[in-house]
Amino acid sequence: MARDSQAALVALNRFGFGARGGASGDLINAASDPRGFVKAELARPFGALLEAPGLQSTPQLGLAVFAYQDQVKQEREAAKAAAPAEAPPPQAPADQKPGLRRNLSLNTVATEIAGQMAEAKSADNAAKPDNMQPNAAAPAAAKPSPQPLNVIQKTFRAEALARLQRAMMVDCGFAERLVVFWSNHFCISASKGELARMWAGAFEREAIRPHVLGRFADMLKAVEQHPAMLFFLDNQQSLGPDSRAGQNRKRGLNENLAREIMELHTLGVGGGYTQEDVTSLARIITGWTFAGRQGQLGAPGSFAFNANAHQPGSQLLLGKTYEATGLAQGEAALADIARHPSTANFIATKFVRHFVADDPPQALVARLRDVFIKTDGDLKALATALVDSNEAWQAPLTKMRSPYDFLVATGRLLARVPEDPGGYLGNLNLLGQPLWTPAGPNGFPDTAAAWAAPEGMKLRLDIASQMGARLGPNIDPLDLLEFAAADAASTETRKTIERAESRQQALALLLMSPELQRR
Amino acid sequence: MIDCVENRLLTSRRGLLLVGASFAAWAYLPKFARAADGRDPRLVVVILRGALDGLATVAPIGDPDYAGLHGSIALTADGAHPALMLDSFFALHPSMPEFARMYRAQHAAVIHAVATPYRDRSHFDGQDVLESGYAGPGRVQSGWLNRALESLPRGERVSSGLAVGPTTPLVLRGNAPTVGWAPVALPQADDDTAMRLVELYRHRDPSLASALSQGLQLEKAASGDDMKPKPGNQVAQMRQVARGAAKLMAADDGPRIAALAFDGWDTHANEGGPVGRLAFLLGGLDGALAEFESGLGDRWRDTVVVVATEFGRTARINGTDGTDHGTGTIALLAGGAVKGGRVISDWPGLKPANLFEARDLKPTTDLRSVIKGVLQGQFGLSDQVLAQTVFPDSASARPMKGLVA
Numbered sequence: 001m002a003r004d005s006q007a008a009l010v011a012l013n014r015f016g017f018g019a020r021g022g023a024s025g026d027l028i029n030a031a032s033d034p035r036g037f038v039k040a041e042l043a044r045p046f047g048a049l050l051e052a053p054g055l056q057s058t059p060q061l062g063l064a065v066f067a068y069q070d071q072v073k074q075e076r077e078a079a080k081a082a083a084p085a086e087a088p089p090p091q092a093p094a095d096q097k098p099g100l101r102r103n104l105s106l107n108t109v110a111t112e113i114a115g116q117m118a119e120a121k122s123a124d125n126a127a128k129p130d131n132m133q134p135n136a137a138a139p140a141a142a143k144p145s146p147q148p149l150n151v152i153q154k155t156f157r158a159e160a161l162a163r164l165q166r167a168m169m170v171d172c173g174f175a176e177r178l179v180v181f182w183s184n185h186f187c188i189s190a191s192k193g194e195l196a197r198m199w200a201g202a203f204e205r206e207a208i209r210p211h212v213l214g215r216f217a218d219m220l221k222a223v224e225q226h227p228a229m230l231f232f233l234d235n236q237q238s239l240g241p242d243s244r245a246g247q248n249r250k251r252g253l254n255e256n257l258a259r260e261i262m263e264l265h266t267l268g269v270g271g272g273y274t275q276e277d278v279t280s281l282a283r284i285i286t287g288w289t290f291a292g293r294q295g296q297l298g299a300p301g302s303f304a305f306n307a308n309a310h311q312p313g314s315q316l317l318l319g320k321t322y323e324a325t326g327l328a329q330g331e332a333a334l335a336d337i338a339r340h341p342s343t344a345n346f347i348a349t350k351f352v353r354h355f356v357a358d359d360p361p362q363a364l365v366a367r368l369r370d371v372f373i374k375t376d377g378d379l380k381a382l383a384t385a386l387v388d389s390n391e392a393w394q395a396p397l398t399k400m401r402s403p404y405d406f407l408v409a410t411g412r413l414l415a416r417v418p419e420d421p422g423g424y425l426g427n428l429n430l431l432g433q434p435l436w437t438p439a440g441p442n443g444f445p446d447t448a449a450a451w452a453a454p455e456g457m458k459l460r461l462d463i464a465s466q467m468g469a470r471l472g473p474n475i476d477p478l479d480l481l482e483f484a485a486a487d488a489a490s491t492e493t494r495k496t497i498e499r500a501e502s503r504q505q506a507l508a509l510l511l512m513s514p515e516l517q518r519r
Numbered sequence: 520m521i522d523c524v525e526n527r528l529l530t531s532r533r534g535l536l537l538v539g540a541s542f543a544a545w546a547y548l549p550k551f552a553r554a555a556d557g558r559d560p561r562l563v564v565v566i567l568r569g570a571l572d573g574l575a576t577v578a579p580i581g582d583p584d585y586a587g588l589h590g591s592i593a594l595t596a597d598g599a600h601p602a603l604m605l606d607s608f609f610a611l612h613p614s615m616p617e618f619a620r621m622y623r624a625q626h627a628a629v630i631h632a633v634a635t636p637y638r639d640r641s642h643f644d645g646q647d648v649l650e651s652g653y654a655g656p657g658r659v660q661s662g663w664l665n666r667a668l669e670s671l672p673r674g675e676r677v678s679s680g681l682a683v684g685p686t687t688p689l690v691l692r693g694n695a696p697t698v699g700w701a702p703v704a705l706p707q708a709d710d711d712t713a714m715r716l717v718e719l720y721r722h723r724d725p726s727l728a729s730a731l732s733q734g735l736q737l738e739k740a741a742s743g744d745d746m747k748p749k750p751g752n753q754v755a756q757m758r759q760v761a762r763g764a765a766k767l768m769a770a771d772d773g774p775r776i777a778a779l780a781f782d783g784w785d786t787h788a789n790e791g792g793p794v795g796r797l798a799f800l801l802g803g804l805d806g807a808l809a810e811f812e813s814g815l816g817d818r819w820r821d822t823v824v825v826v827a828t829e830f831g832r833t834a835r836i837n838g839t840d841g842t843d844h845g846t847g848t849i850a851l852l853a854g855g856a857v858k859g860g861r862v863i864s865d866w867p868g869l870k871p872a873n874l875f876e877a878r879d880l881k882p883t884t885d886l887r888s889v890i891k892g893v894l895q896g897q898f899g900l901s902d903q904v905l906a907q908t909v910f911p912d913s914a915s916a917r918p919m920k921g922l923v924a
Contacts, residue, residue: 452727458734461716465708469782473689476643492722496715501569501642501785505712512716514724 005488007034010393013401013519014355017173018409021483026171031486038387041175042380048175048209052162058202058227059291061155062301065198066293068151152198156190159201160421160435167408168417178212178383179204180404181354183436186223186265187443188232190436195231200436203228216347216377217338224261224334225303227290233257233441240286240311253311258282260441266337268346277318283311284322285330344372348382350446355386356395358447364391397518400448403431405519406460410511413484414471427463431456464511472504480507485515560856560897561768561822562776563811564664566688567804568646569711569784571828573848574880575797576615577629577862581608584869588835592792600793605629609862613793614802617809618853625860627853628922630889632864634830634882636916640844642785645829650689652887652910664778665693667894667909691778709753710796711783754803757781761807765814781807784828788839808853820855823893823923827886833878834869847880850889856897858924885916896923 008030012019015038019026030037041047056064149157167176183204190197207226211219223229230236238254239246246252258281262273287310291297297304305327314323320336322329337343348368352360368385375381386392401409407427411418418424428435438444445451477497481489493513500506510516578594579585580602586593594602594610602610603619609631611619621627637648637656644656652663691697713735720728760779767773783800790797804826812819831848847867852859867873867881875881891905895918906914 448726452730454730454732454734454736456734457727457731461708461713461731461734465712468712490723492719496719499787500715501711502646502782503643504568504782505715506643508708508712509716509719513719514727517727518724 004031004034005486007031007393008037009397009485009488009515010034011037012172013397013409014392014399015172015174015387016177017167017170017405018412018516018519019483019485020168020412020415021480022415024171024415024483027483027486030172034393035387038172038174039384041170041172042213042383042387044175045213048179048212050162050166050205050209052158052165054158055162055201055205056155058199058206059299059301061198061202062195062227062290064151064155065194066300069194152194156197156200156436157421157425159205160425161418163201163204164408164411164418164421164424168411173408173412174383174387175212177355178379179209181351182212182219182379183208184438184443184446185350186219186229187438187441188228188436189438189441190434192232196228199226199228199231204436211379213380213383214378216343216372216379217335219379220261220265220334220338221331223265224257224285224330225288227301227303230257230288230290230303233260235285236289238282238286239309240283242313243286243309243311245306245309246286246311253279253282253286255279255282257288258285261285261334262337264442266346267340267342268349271340271342271346273318276316280315280317281333284315284317284333286311287327288330338377339373341369341373344369344377348372351382351386354446355399356392357398358449361391361395364389398448399519400451401517401519402444402446402451403428403433403456403460404435406431406517409516410464410467413480413511413516414467414475430463431459460517461508461512465505465508467511468504468506468508472502472507475503475507477503477506477510480510481515484510489513489515558821558856559818560775561815561818561854562664562893562897563764563768563822563824563854564690564778565804565807565824565826566646566650566690566778566780567784567826567828568642568780568782569786569828570642570645570830570832570844571784571848572786572790572797572832572842573631573633573828574831574834575786575790575792575842576612576801577605577631577849578602578610578612579608579631579866579869580610582866582869588869590836591840592790592795592797592836594793598793602793605862608866609864612798612801614798615805617805617812618851621808621812621853622860626855626857627851628857628859629862630850630852630864630884630886630919631862632847632867632880632882633850633884633886633889634847635886637830638846640830640846642829642844647689649827649829649886652690652913654912659689661693662688662690662778663890663909664690664776665695665697667898667900667905668695668776669693670900670904670908671898688778688780709783711785753783754799754806757803758806758810761810762814765811769815769818786832786841787837787843788841790836790841811853822854823856823897824851824853825890825893826851826853827890831880834874834880835878845879846875847882850886852889852893852922856923858921863919884919885913887913887916888919889922891916892919892922894918 005027008027011030011034012026019030167173170176186208188196188200188203190200203226207222207229208219211222233256234254235257238257239249239251241252255278259278261281262271262278263269267273287306287308289297289304289306289309291300291302291304293300297306307326310326312324314321315329315333316322317333318336318340322333325332345365348365349360351368352365356364364386367389368382371378371381371385407424411424425435433444477500478494481494481497485493493510493515496513497506497510500509574585574589575592575594578589580594580596586595594612596602596604596610600613602613603616604610605619605622609629611622611629618627622629635645635648636654637645639645641656647656647659648654650662651657651659652666653659713731717728717732717735720731764777764779768775768777781800781804784797786797789795792798808824808826811822811824815822827850828848830844830846832842832845834845835842837843863884865883867883869880871877873881887910891900891910891913894900894905894909895902900909902918905918906912906916910916
């Protein structure tokens with residue numbers, strides 16, 4: 001097949017995470033067989049799984065959170081017991097007296113400067129575009145020793161790092177892009193609380209990844225039964241009003257999860273359900289919870305069905321009666337919702353919007369909806385149909401890369417596998433897409449209107465400029481343009497890079513070029 | 520949502536000290552064989568990336584062809600913003616009063632019509648040659664300043680405790696270990712980079728052009744008039760990095776030799792004359808030199824600051840009131856150790872026949888001679904080391920004598 005750089009750009013950017021720099025040959029490989037390059041990752045059934053040393057299961061992580069919370073509580077109580085009734089007034093340290101002649105030693109000066117910069121620096125630790133850069137000249141002792149990370153922060157960072165490293169190393173990245181799509185579709189937010197932060201990565205590994213090339217119904221069940229989702233949308237607090245627990249505690253339903261299952265996860269707004277259906281599904285899934293620290297319902301931090309909290313009796317949902325079969329009642333309901341025509345339509349629309357265009361071509365949506373229905377929600381078939389379509393290859397590259405896509409694509413092009421996720425996490429915060437922490441259960445937005453906003457573009461430029469300053473001197477920007485786009489790059493982009501006043505500026509401009517920003 | 524908002528406030532660029540320039544220094548105290556005269560010499564190399572318009576910075580207003588060539592942006596000795604006369608022929612840009620003061624105190628000098636051996640007009644290659652010290656471009660991974668350091672006897676290691684800056688300029692990269700420092704934060708992209716990107720978007724992606732333009736305007740609205748020095752703009756950044764570097768170098772056990780780079784000198788359009796874009800940047804450079812002077816205190820006496828750029832710009836302005844890539848330009852020396860108060864130049868003249876390739880100021884002085892002269896004057900490096908190790912194959916560019924007092 002003829003070398004087709006434009007198709008290679010589609011393969012790598014629309015479907016993947018962008019070409020890697022260095023000796024990857026991604027663009028050339030993609031150009032020789034664009035569809036095959038994308039589909040190669042679909043042929044590996046377990047290719048989306050993520051296992052890395054040290055990453056733990058949800059129950060293990062739950063235990064660690066409980067232990068951490070116990071420890072914090074004990075320390076607080078111990079401190080309270082030890083503290084005198086009234087604290088002495090704080091004394092100014094002697095070395096802060098004004099007027100003392102300063103010792104002109106380098107350490108003093110450096111410490112002084114470090115002190116002045118401390119505030120900026122702590123923000124910077126998060127904001128650095130790339131703090132994994134080894135620098136032979138770096139004096140290790142230079143950094144002010146930060147507060148040690150607690151187990152929750154450490155876990156979050158380890159999970160983030162594993163995800164980022166995977167994204168850097170995959171060939172095309174289509175499977176990873178599918179993970180990111182589904183993870184955002186079924187999002188939780190780490191800001192919900194300590195358990196959510198602790199479980200954010202595990203949720204994706206356990207509920208999303210095994211199913212991105214499997215069945216939608218299986219993913220749906222795994223998600224709605226995952227402790228992270230049950231915690232995020234409060235279902236562990238929802239009690240059947242007529243259940244034993246509901247009667248004893250005079251409490252009842254929480255519709256949060258039930259509503260979002262129908263509105264955001266399956267049928268979509270206008271998908272043909274009523275408030276009655278929401279309440280009904282909420283009753284059906286009462287008792288879906290996770291075992292707490294005492295482990296009365298099972299291993300702490302694992303999914304549990306609490307029959308004591310489950311609303312007794314049969315329920316009418318979307319015109320069908322579900323008999324009182326305990327846990328199986330909800331599983332049967334989810335299985336039916338998963339194959340509802342509205343679900344097929346909602347998923348197909350969102351899928352095409354994510355990969356092809358903000359305003360999704362309706363013919364393609366219809367085709368994918370039919371594939372979803374015909375295959376009973378086979379997500380590999382869905383992805384394959386997308387890659388096989390002509391629309392996905394012919395539609396202009398108008399999608400705006402999300403901040404995550406942009407930063408990952410940049411890291412890949414610069415051939416830098418992070419050893420610390422701090423730079424990425426900081427930049428994601430700055431650009432408004434904090435990892436696993438969307439503002440609401442509807443996830444991060446997926447249109448250019450959200451990501452090509454004025455402030456966002458200015459911030460991207462600042463970040464690109466900083467990367468240029470840091471990495472530009474060692475890089476030939478024109479080589480990178482070859483890796484990223486070759487002859488699919490526009491004349492204007494090429495000229496802009498060639499005419500840049502320095503390699504640093506050229507790299508910043510390359511990273512900000514439409515070729516890198518659009519997909 | 521709350522999380523997200525808090526993060527953005529915490530890391531808001533406007534709330535932070537912002538610096539784009541970087542600074543790096545040698546990690547050892549050199550053992551200078553200067554105990555006899557009690558000198559403890561210091562050297563700062565300032566690289567101006569983007570090619571400084573030497574004719575706009577130190578204007579040959581006595582040359583009859585200058586005003587015609589530099590047209591709308593030419594400096595004059597009178598008017599609202601008169602250039603500062605250095606002698607009867609050369610005048611300094613009015614936004615550099617500090618340098619003018621040093622010059623009058625004979626602590627600053629200009630070398631005019633100077634260039635590296637590079638004669639093409641690519642920034643990247645030009646900077647390679649300027650910083651590597653080799654006669655041509657070629658992906659060298661060490662700079663002349665580092666090789667000069669390697670030739671010095673090593674003293675004690677400078678105590679660590681410095682945060683690491685973004686990058687070490689090529690001029691200081693190499694085998695001799697260096698330390699770096701940079702005030703850290705998320706610096707803003709400079710205006711020039713932003714304008715180039717807006718231009719690219721205008722041609723290729725109008726909606727991104729509109730978004731980015733708005734973002735840039737928001738930024739300006741939030742920080743007021745962008746031509747005044749304040750935290751966050753380039754002038755403040757230049758001063759700040761110089762202040763920090765000077766403080767470190769002033770310490771008794773601080774580095775003696777340092778390099779830093781300032782970006783943004785590629786003035787293709789709307790370069791401006793006595794006021795405007797180049798004036799703004801020169802004000803930043805002038806401020807940085809003043810920071811070195813005050814920050815180094817007593818050590819300023821033994822200091823030389825060398826300011827150099829990869830090449831010059833066209834003698835005649837282009838169609839957009841700017842200048843394109845050229846050849847001959849200036850180098851500046853400042854510091855108490857400089858034998859100053861002079862513009863050193865074998866002036867080639869600006870008649871069409873005298874211009875290099877009929878467009879650029881013709882270089883008559885090899886920049887390597889200037890730098891060699893400084894290295895020899897400050898650190899006593901031999902002709903041979905300078906011609907073979909520091910600037911390989913440069914025997915023909917003899918060290919300039921008498922630059923250091």
